[in-house]
Structures are given as C-alpha cells and as structure tokens.
Amino acid sequence: MSTSAPVRARMTPRQSLALVWRTLRSMRTALILLFLLAMASVVGSLIPQIPNSPERAASYQVEHPFWGGFFRRAGFFDVFGSWWFALIATLLFVSLVACLLPRTRAHLRTIRQPPVQARELDAFPQYAQRRVSAQPDMAIALSQKLLRRKLFRVQRAPGALAAEKGIAREFGSLLFHWAFLLILVGAVYGKGTGFTGRTAIVEGEAWTDARANYDGQIRTGRFFSGDFSGTQVGLLDFADSYRRTGQPMDFVSRIELADAQGNPLGHTDVRVNHPAEVNGVRIFQYGYGWAPVITIRDGDRVLFDGPVIFTQDPAPEGVGQLALPWRGVVKLPSLDPQVGLEVILWPDFYAYLRFQATGQPVPMTEAHDPFITIQAYRGSLTSPSLSGLETATMTTWEDAFVGQGQTKELGEDGNGGMLTVSFPELRQYSVFQVSRDRGVWIVLVAAILILLGLMPALYTSRRKVWVRAKPDGDATLLRVGGLALQRKEQFEEEFAKLVDELARVCGEPVAVEPERAGAR
Amino acid sequence: MTAMTTLQWARLSDRLFDAAVLTYLVAMVGYAIYLGFRTNAAWAAARAVTVVGLGMHLTSIVARTVAAGRVPWGNMWEFSSLLAFLVVLGYLVIVEGVYKVRTLGAFPLIFSAVTMGVARIFGFYVAPGPLVPALNSYWLKIHVLAAIVGSSLYALGGGVLTILYLVKAAAERREAAALGSRPVPPVMGASQDLADPPHFVAGADDPVGETTARRRRGVLPPSAVLDRMAYRTIAVGFPIWTFAVIAGAVWAQEAWGRYWGWDPKETWAFITWVIYAGYLHARATSGWKGTRAAVVALVGFVSLLVTYYAVNLFIVSLHGYAK
Numbered sequence: 001m002s003t004s005a006p007v008r009a010r011m012t013p014r015q016s017l018a019l020v021w022r023t024l025r026s027m028r029t030a031l032i033l034l035f036l037l038a039m040a041s042v043v044g045s046l047i048p049q050i051p052n053s054p055e056r057a058a059s060y061q062v063e064h065p066f067w068g069g070f071f072r073r074a075g076f077f078d079v080f081g082s083w084w085f086a087l088i089a090t091l092l093f094v095s096l097v098a099c100l101l102p103r104t105r106a107h108l109r110t111i112r113q114p115p116v117q118a119r120e121l122d123a124f125p126q127y128a129q130r131r132v133s134a135q136p137d138m139a140i141a142l143s144q145k146l147l148r149r150k151l152f153r154v155q156r157a158p159g160a161l162a163a164e165k166g167i168a169r170e171f172g173s174l175l176f177h178w179a180f181l182l183i184l185v186g187a188v189y190g191k192g193t194g195f196t197g198r199t200a201i202v203e204g205e206a207w208t209d210a211r212a213n214y215d216g217q218i219r220t221g222r223f224f225s226g227d228f229s230g231t232q233v234g235l236l237d238f239a240d241s242y243r244r245t246g247q248p249m250d251f252v253s254r255i256e257l258a259d260a261q262g263n264p265l266g267h268t269d270v271r272v273n274h275p276a277e278v279n280g281v282r283i284f285q286y287g288y289g290w291a292p293v294i295t296i297r298d299g300d301r302v303l304f305d306g307p308v309i310f311t312q313d314p315a316p317e318g319v320g321q322l323a324l325p326w327r328g329v330v331k332l333p334s335l336d337p338q339v340g341l342e343v344i345l346w347p348d349f350y351a352y353l354r355f356q357a358t359g360q361p362v363p364m365t366e367a368h369d370p371f372i373t374i375q376a377y378r379g380s381l382t383s384p385s386l387s388g389l390e391t392a393t394m395t396t397w398e399d400a401f402v403g404q405g406q407t408k409e410l411g412e413d414g415n416g417g418m419l420t421v422s423f424p425e426l427r428q429y430s431v432f433q434v435s436r437d438r439g440v441w442i443v444l445v446a447a448i449l450i451l452l453g454l455m456p457a458l459y460t461s462r463r464k465v466w467v468r469a470k471p472d473g474d475a476t477l478l479r480v481g482g483l484a485l486q487r488k489e490q491f492e493e494e495f496a497k498l499v500d501e502l503a504r505v506c507g508e509p510v511a512v513e514p515e516r517a518g519a520r
Numbered sequence: 521m522t523a524m525t526t527l528q529w530a531r532l533s534d535r536l537f538d539a540a541v542l543t544y545l546v547a548m549v550g551y552a553i554y555l556g557f558r559t560n561a562a563w564a565a566a567r568a569v570t571v572v573g574l575g576m577h578l579t580s581i582v583a584r585t586v587a588a589g590r591v592p593w594g595n596m597w598e599f600s601s602l603l604a605f606l607v608v609l610g611y612l613v614i615v616e617g618v619y620k621v622r623t624l625g626a627f628p629l630i631f632s633a634v635t636m637g638v639a640r641i642f643g644f645y646v647a648p649g650p651l652v653p654a655l656n657s658y659w660l661k662i663h664v665l666a667a668i669v670g671s672s673l674y675a676l677g678g679g680v681l682t683i684l685y686l687v688k689a690a691a692e693r694r695e696a697a698a699l700g701s702r703p704v705p706p707v708m709g710a711s712q713d714l715a716d717p718p719h720f721v722a723g724a725d726d727p728v729g730e731t732t733a734r735r736r737r738g739v740l741p742p743s744a745v746l747d748r749m750a751y752r753t754i755a756v757g758f759p760i761w762t763f764a765v766i767a768g769a770v771w772a773q774e775a776w777g778r779y780w781g782w783d784p785k786e787t788w789a790f791i792t793w794v795i796y797a798g799y800l801h802a803r804a805t806s807g808w809k810g811t812r813a814a815v816v817a818l819v820g821f822v823s824l825l826v827t828y829y830a831v832n833l834f835i836v837s838l839h840g841y842a843k
C-alpha cells in the first residue's frame with residue numbers, strides 16, 4: 001500500500017482525485033491521522049474542557065488571559081466538539097473506508113476463489129519431498145483427506161493439491177476495522193437523536209419527562225426531535241447509608257413509574273451503578289440532598305408551603321463535604337416590598353454543637369433535631385432563577401432560628417400582619433440523570449465485533465501448502481511446498497510436522513530423500 | 521489457634537509487600553550477575569529467589585483481599601502491587617517460559633521494584649477497606665482487572681523489552697558499521713533468526729563452550745529476538761486493553777449514563793489504545809518496521825504511565841482511585 005506515485009508537473013482533475021484517494025487509502029495516512037487524533041486528545045485531557053468542567057475552563061481563562069484567549073479561539077476548551085477534531089475523525093474514517101473497500105473486495109474474491117495450483121513447488125520457502133508407498137492418485141486422495149481434517153481449504157487437480165488455511169486473519173482484521181466504523185455510526189446516531197438531562201425530585205413528589213421540567217439542565221443531540229417520553233417518576237423515598245468513618249455505603253432511590261397517560265408501570269430501586277430503564281429512557285442515581293419543608297404565613301394566609309431543594313458549596317480542602325451546612329432560598333414576590341430569605345440548614349444539631357465546641361467540622365450523615373437559620377432581605381427580587389437571590393439590591397431585614405416542628409415569627413409584613421416561618425418536616429431529594437441514547441446497542445455490538453475480530457487478526461496466520469505426487473520407480477514421490485504469509489518461523493515447524501504426517505498417511509517413507517528437505 | 525483479625529491480615533500484607541520488594545532486589549542482583557558473567561548458578565539462584573518473591577507477593581495480595589473483604593484492586597496502592605506482581609509473573613511465563621531467554625530478569629524486576637517503591641514512597645498506601653458505592657460494580661471490577669493485566673503486558677512488552685530492543689539494535693548497528701557491512705534488518709518472522717536463539721543456553725547441560733560463554737558476557741539477546749518478544753507481548757496485551765476500555769465504557773454507561781465522556785482517564789486510555797494500534801500498523805508498514813515501530817511502542821508505554829499515574833495524581837478526573 002504505497003502512496004508514492006510519480007507526480008508530473010500537471011495533473012488532470014481526475015488524476016489529482018485519484019492521487020488524493022490513493023493517499024487516503026494508504027496505511028501511512030491512517031497512521032498519521034491516528035497520531036493526530038491522539039495528540040488532539042492529549043490537548044483535551046490537559047486543558048479543562050467546557051463540557052466536563054465549565055467552572056475550571058472559565059477560571060483558567062481568567063487566570064491566563066493570553067493563553068486563555070488563544071485556547072478559546074483554537075477550540076481547545078472543547079477539543080472533542082471542535083471542528084478540527086471532527087475533521088481529523090472524518091478524514092480518518094474516510095481513509096478507513098477507502099482502504100477497507102478494496103481490501104474487502106479482495107478478501108471476498110479470496111474466499112470465493114479456490115486455492116490456486118502452483119507451478120514450481122521447490123521455489124517456495126518451505127519444500128520437502130518423500131517417497132511413499134501409495135499410488136499417486138491414492139497419495140493425493142489421502143493427502144487431501146488429511147489436509148481437510150486440518151481445516152485447510154483444498155483444491156484438487158490431477159496429481160496435485162493446492163491448500164490454504166488462515167483466511168480468518170484477514171476476515172478478523174476486516175471485521176475489526178468495519179466494526180470500528182460502526183462505533184462511530186452508533187455514537188453519532190445515539191448522541192444525535194438522544195439527550196441527557198438532570199433533575200431533582202423531592203421525596204413524595206413526582207416529575208414528568210418533558211423539556212420544561214429539566215429546568216435548563218439538559219443537552220440534546222443535533223437531530224433530537226423533541227420526543228420526550230412523558231414518563232412520570234415519583235420518588236417514594238431516598239435512603240443513604242454510611243460507615244462510621246463517613247464513607248458512603250449505599251444510595252437508593254425507591255421510585256414509582258407511570259407512563260404518559262398515568263398508567264402505573266410499577267416500582268423500582270435506582271442506586272449507584274443500577275439505573276432504571278423505562279420507555280427507552282434511563283434514570284441514574286446522580287446525587288442527593290436535603291429539602292426542608294418550609295411554610296410561610298402572613299397571618300392566616302399561606303404565602304409559601306413546600307419542600308425547598310438545598311445545596312452545598314464545594315468543601316474547602318481537607319473538610320468533608322457532609323460537614324458543611326446546606327443552603328436554600330425562599331422568595332416571597334407577592335409582598336410589598338418583596339422579601340427574599342436566605343436559609344441555612346444544619347441537618348444534625350449535635351454535629352453543629354460539636355463543631356461549635358471544637359472547631360472541628362463533623363460530617364452530618366443523618367438528621368438529628370435539624371434546624372434552619374434564616375436571613376431575610378427586603379427590596380425587589382431581581383434574580384430570575386429559582387435558587388438565586390441577588391441581595392445587592394435589597395436591604396437586610398430580620399433573621400430567625402427555627403428547629404424542626406417549630407414556628408417562629410419573622411417580622412411585620414408592612415401592613416400590620418405578622419410573617420411566621422414553620423419548619424414542619426425535613427425530607428431528602430434525589431438528583432437523577434435522565435438520558436436516552438438509542439445508539440448504545442449499536443456501539444456495544446460493534447465493540448464485541450472489535451474484540452471478536454482482533455483475536456484471529458492477531459493470533460492466526462495465513463499459510464498455503466501444495467502437494468504433488470508422481471510415480472517414482474515402484475513407489476511414489478510426494479513433493480510438498482509451503483508458504484506462510486505471517487509467522488514464518490512457526491510455520492517452519494508446522495510444515496515439517498505436516499510433511500511427516502503426509503508421508504505417514506501415504507504409507508511409511510520408502511526411502512527418505514534428504515537432498516532438498518527442510519527450510520531454505 | 522484463633523482466627524486472624526482484619527488488622528493482622530492487613531499488617532501481614534504490608535510486611536510481605538516490603539519483603540517482596542527486597543527479594544526482587546536480591547533476585548535482580550543475581551540476574552545481573554548472570555547477564556554479566558553467564559554464571560549458571562547465579563541464574564538458578566536468581567530464578568529461585570524471584571519465585572520466592574512472587575510467592576510472598578501473592579500472599580501479600582491474598583492477605584489484602586482477606587483484610588478488605590473484596591477484590592484486591594480497589595485503589596492505587598493495590599493497583600501498583602498487582603501490576604508489579606504481574607510484570608514479574610509475565611516475565612517468567614513469557615520471556616523465560618516461552619522464549620527460553622534467561623538474561624533479562626534484572627530489567628522487569630527493576631520495573632516492579634520501582635513501581636512498588638513509588639507506591640510506598642509517594643504514599644499511595646491506604647488501609648484496606650470497602651469500596652465506595654460508585655466503585656462497587658461488577659463491571660468496574662472486570663474493567664480494572666483487565667486494565668491491570670493489559671498494563672502489565674504493555675509495561676513488559678512496550679516498556680522493558682522495547683527499551684532493551686532499542687539498546688541492542690543500536691549496538692548491532694554500531695557493530696555492523698564497524699564491520700563495514702549493512703545491518704540485517706530485524707524482519708519479523710524471518711526464519712533464520714529464531715529457530716535457535718543463539719544466546720539460549722539450554723539449562724545445566726550447557727552446550728555453549730567455555731570460550732563462547734566468555735564472549736557472551738554482558739551481551740543481550742539479538743535484537744530480532746527482543747523485537748519478537750516485545751511484539752508478541754504487546755499483541756497479547758492489545759485485545760486485553762481493548763476489552764478493558766470496553767468494560768470501562770459499559771461501567772460508565774451503568775454508573776453515569778454515558779459510555780464515553782472524554783474524561784481525562786478515558787481520554788488517556790484511548791490515547792494509549794490508539795498508540796498501540798499505531799504500533800501494530802507501523803509493524804505492517806514498510807519503512808516503519810524495527811526501530812521506528814519500537815519508538816511508537818515506547819511512546820505507548822509513556823502514555824500508559826500517564827494514564828496510570830499522572831491522571832490519578834495530577835489531573836481532575838471522575839476516576840478517583842488515588843484517595
């Protein structure tokens with residue numbers, strides 16, 4: 001598969017096209033493209049990638065303005081989504097197809113074509129001759145039987161045999177290369193028509209698979225048609241268990257499923273490494289947290305009532321994440337002036353006390369007499385997001401401490417009424433990753449084919465054997481030639497054994513003629 | 521006799537780990553003496569010490585399994601230990617067993633001793649304990665085991681044997697230049713070079729005479745033999761590594777809902793895979809055989825080290841085995 005063709009001063013378009021095609025077809029091109037792909041991947045693994053860690057990619061640009069700007073323009077913050085990565089991959093796959101087509105055609109021809117008789121046996125790297133007692137025709141028939149038993153494909157001609165073995169090597173290699181192509185097909189199809197999103201569901205609540213319900217936490221493929229399943233997911237309860245060290249042991253979400261029409265589809269457990277699958281949508285345990293139920297009344301009027309999803313700041317170095325308190329926001333837009341509450345939850349009162357006493361953060365894996373502290377602000381609520389509170393435009397107002405089961409007064413609403421805060425219940429929520437990828441099966445099948453193809457491609461070899469028999473006085477002269485396309489040193493031994501066996505089945509050697517036996 | 525406690529098993533495992541490193545170092549000296557002076561007794565002793573070291577090492581791994589109550593490949597400490605073990609075992613099986621080459625023992629032993637020493641010195645050690653839920657998966661166990669086995673074969677074939685090949689090939693080129701003739705290209709499968717490896721000394725009934733033995737002092741096997749051993753070792757490693765990557769993707773699909781996400785660990789496993797695919801191609805491409813292909817294999821080995829050490833220790837990745 002050589003690329004170099006004599007390039008003349010001028011080429012017709014047809015010739016240039018042929019040259020491009022020939023270049024693409026060469027293994028050297030594929031080799032270079034493979035290394036380019038590897039180099040691009042190195043860049044992608046060293047520079048923070050936006051899809052994997054957007055915060056780090058952003059902070060990198062702040063810290064290194066010059067290189068950050070350069071990297072951004074070059075697409076280095078999203079290598080695997082960049083045009084040049086797609087270009088390398090495309091060229092590689094075009095190159096792969098270009099070299100596979102002729103190889104496959106040639107291989108099909110090889111399969112269909114019976115082994116070809118040779119002209120000169122003694123010109124082959126392996127050659128031996130023996131005198132045997134069977135008549136020539138008989139010797140050929142017996143040799144044919146032996147070779148067939150050894151899984152050679154055998155073609156017979158008068159007084160001659162052509163046999164070959166090990167087509168599996170090329171077959172496996174082709175299977176492997178085509179399957180590699182199939183992986184790309186499966187990946188593009190699956191990712192292109194699928195989506196991945198995240199959602200949090202509080203214990204006792206239900207959620208429906210529809211775009212709006214992902215709250216913006218969703219990425220859809222290029223060819224995604226918006227066909228969400230409408231599946232309903234209810235979280236019955238979430239359980240987490242830990243060892244004494246605070247190391248997590250298990251996370252389980254018990255969920256209840258129903259189809260888009262509300263017909264129940266049964267219960268199932270979702271745990272780490274054990275997703276649930278329904279209507280082609282897979283639901284993974286991704287995260288969890290606390291969601292205190294908070295009720296806010298203005299006199300007797302209920303302004304807010306329900307579980308609020310609380311999150312944590314990333315833990316500083318050396319502090320366990322579970323030792324940190326949880327934060328949440330409640331907004332009361334109907335009041336005038338509007339009111340926003342910053343709420344902090346300590347799920348474990350005793351851990352809090354110990355922390356206050358010793359200064360040592362204590363992990364809070366279970367709820368024990370939880371409490372919330374509230375800082376209220378008055379002004380106008382500007383942040384559009386559910387969980388964000390922009391306090392710069394507001395003034396600090398009242399604060400409060402509320403234990404679970406308690407109700408506390410917060411302050412006057414401005415019209416003489418009294419705002420009260422209750423914390424009746426502490427629930428947990430589960431974060432699920434919800435995704436659909438219809439190409440997974442194609443990719444899996446392709447991966448299996450890759451493995452199946454690799455074995456014969458790497459461990460077998462193609463070899464050919466020719467046998468001739470002709471009368472030699474009162475006996476028969478059996479001449480055997482052999483050629484291995486790979487693993488030549490192993491074939492030498494195999495060939496010598498084969499000749500011995502051939503001689504044995506054709507009647508013990510009458511007299512060995514050593515003159516040209518063995519390898520040359 | 522009372523049953524041993526978890527702590528006792530853990531301590532036994534640690535002691536045997538250190539003992540195995542020391543034993544390997546002793547065996548290494550023996551092999552070096554054999555390479556340098558072709559003293560058969562040195563080889564016999566080195567081999568026996570290596571086997572003892574392997575026995576201690578295996579016991580250490582088993583004790584660790586008992587102490588942790590799970591498979592012994594859950595963190596980098598255990599990964600290092602198993603990798604070092606498999607490289608020594610692979611050397612005995614492939615190099616001494618299949619290829620009957622005895623002169624190279626010191627080199628895989630250096631690799632293993634350094635791997636274990638790095639694990640000790642850089643504090644990979646963690647007390648045996650259960651796995652966190654994300655790592656407690658059937659597929660993950662298969663994936664990591666395949667990755668370690670594949671790594672050990674790459675380390676032996678793409679690392680140790682390839683470096684030796686490059687050293688020897690350079691020496692042969694110098695020799696040939698001194699003789700004023702062109703070197704015989706180390707073509708794979710050329711029938712003249714392996715039928716009877718010329719340095720092969722067949723056991724105690726050493727057919728190599730006194731003078732020849734002296735002339736062979738300090739001499740590595742011919743580059744063609746080294747090349748073939750390196751290639752075969754990598755060729756066994758490649759499908760195992762391929763399987764490891766696939767099993768990892770299956771696990772990622774189960775755990776994270778995507779089989780591939782270009783996470784740094786995944787990316788580097790892929791890079792290593794691509795480089796060794798490149799190596800297999802290079803060997804089949806005219807003009808790339810021999811030294812150039814070997815350099816590719818060596819680059820693959822460096823990539824393996826990055827996959828294994830750098831990604832765990834320096835690059836933020838979802839695959840946090842390090843701690």
Ligand code: HEM
Binds near residue numbers: 092099
């Ligand atoms: C122009 C494109 C390509 C050509 C002409 C080509 C050709 C070949 C040939 C002839 C072999 C057999 C080598 C032998 O007999 O030892 C081979 C093997 C291999 N190829 Fe490719 N290849 C191409 C692209 C690729 C690509 C894109 C990959 C994947 C990354 C790949 C991966 C492999 C692997 C892993 C092997 C070793 C297993 C085997 O022998 O089948 N190849 N290739």
